[in-house]
Amino acid sequence: MMTGVRVGRRALLQWGLAAAALRGPFARASAGQRVIVIGAGFGGATCAKYLHLLSPTTAVTLIEQRSRFLTGPFSNLVIANLRGAASIRRRSAAVGTAHGVSTLIDAVTDIDPVNLAIQTSGGRKLRADCIVVAPGIAMRWDAIAGLEARHSDAMPHGWLGDAQVLMLRARLRAIPDGATVLIAAPPNPYRCPPGPYERASLMAWALANSGRRRVKIIVADAKDDFSKSALFRYLWDTLYPGMIEWMARKSGGEVVRVDTRTGEVWLRDAARPIQTGLASIIPPQQAAELAQRADLTDESGWCPVDPQSFESTRHAGLFVIGDAALAAPMPKSAFAATSQAKLCACAIAARFSGAVPPAARLLNTCYSLVSDNEAISVSGYYAVVGGRLAELSGGLSPLPADEVLRRREARQAAAWYQSITTDSFGDS
């Protein structure tokens, strides 16, 4: 229950937002402002789109180094051959065209965080009034002995929307019955917290439905709990009895060494390696290298931000959204990135037009498929409390539930994917 005083303040706040909303689309005085958005994933593409809509006089340039990419969401469905790769592939140039913003396919090599200028490998030098950085994650290749970027195709993480997703699909298809598949789940924080466990579920589905129920899937974990863990473990026992074994860190589950030539994987304190037919090693993660070079990261390896706007606390005028940002308790998910992108776009548009900054109110929903037609979900509503992001409400799918609910969630997941990719990427 709210007090009368708080009701009044909230009403005033909303009035301020309505005024901001009015001034945003009709801003006249802010002509000539320039914003560079780096990264055309869910965060960057969405931010560019809504900056253009909310502040039409602002020149928005979207820069992405990859000409094409696969979305993280639903990539596990491609690995399990439940979807074609084309259905999750996006073309970066078409993303910009869909949103009416100019797009540059080029790699940003340097950001000058003081002068708000960038350089690209293609030789472009650009300046802006604000720079939004949505660069995603980098793998920490120093964390697991024997695992290097140049050899990682042999034990594909499939976590960066590149060809490794398709390698995993091909390798899963070729796994003989009785072999061992190992998925290494990274320590927190990392991109897509339920992703390793959805991968285990859908691999089990693909194997069970192709007569290979004797394949053992080991989820070797660098932590002692994980997103939706009770739901996943309950459903693994129900749907794929005996196929999936989860090893917590405290039970020696952390992968410490691999041999990418032989397929051997060593867990902490294990005397002998596990011989795998397929290992998907998802390494520990940090903010993408560009964020580190631009001095946007702190000692954690991630980018601290003001949660009211996602402006960097290290450099004014630079904003960091999506997986690279320190935004706990929000997960590093596609939906969270889009929600942060919309807040950030509103905050920049308000700054340009002199309007009241928006209240930071954010959402997240993540679906995980556990079979071809059953899914579970986690959702949260977030706001700033005492200067920090806090989850005001949220929850998970119920643990005991009938098939009807799981199937409804799977249909919702498909509709969610279509909706959020339409919002972020248009017809690209």
Place this chain on the structure above:
Amino acid sequence: MRMGSHLGSLMRAAISRSLAVVLASAAPTHAATPLALSCLGCHQPTVNAPELPALSRLSRDQIVLALRQARDAPQPGSIMARLVAKLSDGDIDALAVELARPPP
């Protein structure tokens, strides 16, 4: 008491009138606050799936009713219930103004 003050009512009326101007614009969406824009992540107008209806095809009253039901008497397993549990009546009314189809 949720958003029940006279001041609140006046403000809501003022917001409704002000946003009606925005509604008349040709922009793809008239939503302009972070929370309303985040709703569009699942509820894209051009997708309009049975499970995730386009809010721009619903009236304000329909949205207010749906959100209050999700908050006060949720269906088992409802995702919306998790998201709206802490919204006030005023929050819900403001979202409906931003997201619903323009009144006739």
